[in-house]
Amino acid sequence: MVPDIIENIELYKVPPRWLFLKITTKSGVVGWGEPVVEGKADTVAACIHELKQYIIGKPAHLIEDTWQTLYRGGFYRGGPILMSAIAGIDQALWDIKGKTLNVPVHQLLGGPVRQKMKMYCWIGGDHPEVVLxxxxxxxDAGYKAVKMNATGPLEWVASLKEIKKVADNIKILREEFGDGLDVGLDFHGRVHKPMVKRLIDEVAPYEPMFIEEPVLSENNEALKHIYQYSGIPIATGERMFSRWDFKEILHEGITDIIQPDLSHAGGISEVRRIAAMTEAYDITLAPHCPLGPIALASSLHVDFVSPNAVIQESSLGIHYNKGFDLLDYVDNPEVFDLKDGYIDLFSKPGLGVEMDEAKLKEAAKIGHQWANPIWRLPDGNFAEW
Known part of the structure; x- marks a missing residue:
């Protein structure tokens, strides 16, 4: 078979806060990727333009060699920008290979170990009645699990009043749904080490499914103390971008669930490797995914082949998606249909998602300049968002 050559790379920056990548081969096969850092879409786009010199004219089927070249070809490696750019390119190349061979990507990764994947979705609101x-x-939409932020802006050492408010939202969900709804609590890196144990004490009676990012990833050494303190599963990893970033916490055994993001952590190739590393430490996988349809499809393909994958995040209806939602740019939204809390194994070739390019082109005229908010405490000091 004559190798199909990568001929063109195009980018679409579209609302609400997404960046899509289209790779076209000489024979006309198209692959889609989603390379974006939320709030840094233009920076990632610039990185992709710099990487084109290593991609255009190269055989599309050389996914691993391309990954290694993009990662190791520069003296400076890793980090959110480079790894997100690589992620989108990697996703698109897997999409092309699957379409070329007429099989779903999960078949190219060794074949599925499950026929469906359990899903959860984010809920929000500052008041218990909104959360409810x-x-x-x-x-009502069929989810059996949800996730919400545990706190708003929080002092390094918070007042008793603020501490007591933390449990309100999960308490009202337990009172309404009992044990029939799994609830993840996202500390979002907003909580500093002095407060983590106090907050765990407040929420422990309501038995959250997991506590996510109890501290910022740059403070992962604190997980040693947190992990020993509580029986609630600890999840982290959305701000870790390669297998090398995960090495220490896996070796130390100080987390229960890792959450690499398929659009930030080097794409399908790298997260598949991270998942296998994690399995060797008897730790589970739950990919982070507050982004669009290509990121979600990529996550699911890794979930389908990873025996230690436990649950998958979806951004459908998330508060960031103002005016545009997960399915708005997709021609076959039924691929993401939820059935009794699960999404069925994909059967279409490649990633299985058919993008509406006409809508992307129109939306790209609008674009976006999304950035996360900057929070301040009452004294004017910076607060983690």
Whole structure:
């Protein structure tokens, strides 16, 4: 078979906060990727333009060699920008290979170990009644699990009043849904080490499914103390970008669930390797995914082949998606249909997602300049978002 050559790379920056990548081969096969850092879309786009010199004219089927070249070809490696750029390119190349061979990507990764994947969706709101309403909407849509932020802006050492407020949202969900709804609590790196144990004490009676990012990833050494303190599963990893970033916490055994992001951590190739590393430490996988349809499809293909994958995040209806949502740029939204809390194994070739390029072109005229908010504490000091 004559190698199909990569001929062109195009980018579409579209609302609400996404960046899509299209790779076209000489024979006309198209692959889609989603390379973006939320709030840094233009920076990632610039990185992709710099990487084109290593991609254009290269055989599309050389996925691993391309990955190694993009990662190791520069003296400076890793980090969110480079790894997100690589992620989008990697996703698109797997999409092309699957379409070329007429098989789903999960078949190229060794074949599925499951026929469906359990899903969860984010809910939000600063007031318990809003959380309850949004949780009910997700339950009505078929979800068996949700996730929400545990706190708003928080002092390094918070007042007793603020500490007591932390448990309100999960408490009202337990009172309404009992044990029938799994609830993940995202500390979002907003909580500093002095407060983590106090907050765990507040939420422990309501038995969260996991506590996510109890501290910022740059403070992962604190997980040694947190992990020993509580029986609630600890999840982290959305701000870790390669297998090398995960090495220490896996070796130390100080987390229960790792959450690499398929659009930030080097794409399908790298997260598949991270998942295998994690399995060797008897730790589970739950990919982070507050992004669009290509990121979600890529996550699911890794989930389908990873025996230690336990649950998958979806951004459908997330508060960031103002005006545009997960399915708005997709021609076959049924691929993401939820059935009794699960998404079925994909059967279409490649990633299995058919993008509406006409809508992307129109939306790209609008674009976006999304950035996360900057929070301040009452004294004016910076607060983690």
């Amino acid at each position: 309403d949004q949780a009910q909407q997700k339950v």
